[in-house]
Amino acid sequence: MKITEFLSPDAVIGSLDAREKKDVLEELCRPLAARNPQYTAERLREVLEDREKLGSTGIGEGVAIPHGKLPGLPALTGTFGRSVEGVDFEAIDGKPTHLFFALFAPENSAGIHLKALARISRLFKNAQLRNAILKASDEREIFRLIADEDAKY
Template structure:
């Protein structure tokens, strides 16, 4: 599974404006809904908020992977956003979060969902890669970096 299979360039936000966790979830959901017009932004926000109630998806090192499952969805979809100023996302290391990878999976897709989470997590463990994403000036450049890094063996 490659990230390019579920992250379209239209769902990448180079400069998130949100200042808190709830606004981040709303902005990422809006990006997802814009890239996938059949999805409703408000429903996506609800799905991501429900998962956050179980515990923060801020995995540390400036990265969060908010995720959830949505009934009626036929394929895995994602949005990615960069917060230049950083947001308190209640990450496990207590640091500000700058890189957000929102993932929404079909309701009955545990295997695909978990594979995608693992792949994203592995990718963003690399500090040089995280730095290059923060330095990228546009959504297109960010998407290209993610696709390029994900293609490495």
């Protein structure tokens, strides 16, 4: 499984406007709602918020992987957003979060969902990748950095 199978260039947000957790989640959902008119950004945000109630998906080192399952979703899909300033996402290390990878999976897809989360987590453990994304000039460069790093595994 490759991240580029469920992340497309048009689902990368180079500069998140949001400064609060709830707003970050909604902003991450907008590209998916635009491509999937059966879902509103608000509905998608609610799915992510329901998961956040179990504990923050801020995994530390400036990274968060909010995720959830959606009935009727045909395939795994995701968005990526960057906040250079950082957002308090209640991460496990207490530090601001800069890189957000939102992942949505079909309702009955535990295996693929967990594999995707593991792949994203492993990819973003790489400090050089995280730093390069923070310095990237635009969405295309961010997507290329993710795709290039993902191709190594």
